[in-house]
Amino acid sequence: MAPTQQALAGAATSQPPHFVLVPLAAHGHLIPMVDLARLLASRGARVSLLTTPLNARRLRDGGVTDKAARAKLLLEVVELPYSPADYGLPPDCQNADMIADNAQMLPFFLALRELAGPFEAYVRALVPRPSCIISDWCNSWTAGVATYLGIPRLFFQGPSCFFSLCDLNAAAHGLHERIAAAEDREPHVVPSMSVSVKVGNGRPHGFFTSPGCKELRHDAVAAMRTSQGVVINTFLDLEEKSVACYEAALGKPVWTLGPFCLHTRDGDDMASRGGNKSGVSERAIVTWLDKQAPESVVYVSFGSVARKLPKQQFEIGHGLEHCCRPFLWVVKESELASPEARMWLESLEARTSGRGLVVRGWAPQLVVLSHRSVAGFVTHCGWNSVLESIAHGVPVLTWPHFADQFLNEQLAVDVLGVGLRIGVTAPVMILNDDAAAPVLRGDIARAVSELMQGGEEAEERRRKAKEYGAKARKAMEKGGNSYERLTQLIESFRHGGGKDNEHCSGVIA
Ligand code: UDP
DSSP states (O other): OOHHHHHHHHHTSSSOOEEEEEOOSSHHHHHHHHHHHHHHHHTTOEEEEEEOHHHHHHHHHTTHHHHHHHTTOOEEEEEOOOOGGGGTOOTTOOSGGGOOSGGGHHHHHHHHGGGHHHHHHHHHHOSSOOSEEEEETTOGGGHHHHHHHTOOEEEEEOSOHHHHHHHHHHHHTTHHHHHHTTOOOSOEEOTTOSSOOEEBTTBOOSSSOSGGGHHHHHHHHHHHHTSSOEEESOOHHHHHHHHHHHHHHHTSOEEEOOOGGGGOOOHHHHHHTTOOOBSSOHHHHHHHHHHSOTTOEEEEEOTTTOBOOHHHHHHHHHHHHHTTSOEEEEEOGGGGOSHHHHHHHHHHHHHTBTTEEEEEBOOOHHHHHTSTTEEEEEEOOOHHHHHHHHHTTOOEEEOOOSTTHHHHHHIIIIISOOEEEOOOOSOOOSBSOOSSSOOOHHHHHHHHHHHHSOSHHHHHHHHHHHHHHHHHHHHHSTTSHHHHHHHHHHHHHHTTGGGGGOOOOSOOO
């Protein structure tokens, strides 16, 4: 039997369609894929989520598998053997949050490519073949075996559709290469965007765009070509124009199924997302939030990867102290390595006791954003954070760092009108690179006050955020666009329909 026929035979049985999900080993990609796994399983599909041993352990410890079993969902977490040591990395460097310095970034991605072998062995052993593979855009190493065995494969784009379209258009016009070759110092306007978008040197414009990553990018783009479509964590009412343009440019279906974070209202589910431990219990955080006035608290967090040096931390701390508003600030343990940083933070906590809460480590972000006392979010503009904020009707103060984040900022501020810029224009490398150009305490205090105050512009941001929040909830309810798209996706692959969607007339460079 030809490989494609084999796959279709598997999919055509009375068994539920089987989705194999392969997230990138980084919270910003893993968390939404786990949400997607739950969404698919809660609608009757069988789901296997494949990841490295450390992430599998975190997911199990976070209760993902136990909860799925209790709810009788067909959701399993599968460990793929992984040896980062072959690339000079410590054995536990299995998630982007375990990367110690910027020099480990490229080896981390190269090491992940070695998962191709275990992945192929896993897929080949499955009888019947899975109905569909959904793998992160960065995991191009899933494409070969899917194509060979004729298993339909979708790629998952972690960032916004606005970013994805911009990246595709920039690639189609050779902008990434020109910028990497430093041919032009001036920023380039990306063609075919609904607003003026500029990318160039000194302005980060996506993933794998630095010169050392040329091969990774090449492979990822090649894997897009052989896919049958893309899944994006967004919703139509938020990004309708970008979705239509992206679909046309890609020549493949764009499955907008989000916001995934709204898949549950269960407090325990929301708190355990990401499976990381916090220095403060979820209960203590909620108790503190309960004591604050409605819509008074600013939440400050820079995602799972970006790490700040003490100099910048001090500015943030003093800025929050000076703006005289209740704040909940997440500081990573890795940012508190020095005794000076720890002592400084303790004294800030003493001075702002009652008005401020510092969470060391990991915060239950959805619990915070869904609390009625939270009215603003200072964010690094990772797409999950922006979308989670919008989904809960909370406007954002944008402080992008790298990769897609400057474009997510532009979407939030210029297109959606739910954000205010703190004013950074230069990127910082992922880890500990913000010493050169710190954002100063006065600017932070002013921007936070502007976000949180009354006045026409601030009210308008709040109104729009709430409006999008309501639309987000509607999209995820029965009859809503994301809900119905998920139904179509499952039904499409139940009948091996992934093949029907295969048309590649787009402009993938
Ligand atoms: N997150 C969290 N608690 C934290 C930090 C992050 O729950 O203390 C979650 C957050 O809700 C989001 C993800 O981690 O789902 C971060 O993804 P994002 O795209 O915002 O940024 P990244 O970490 O990829 O830079």
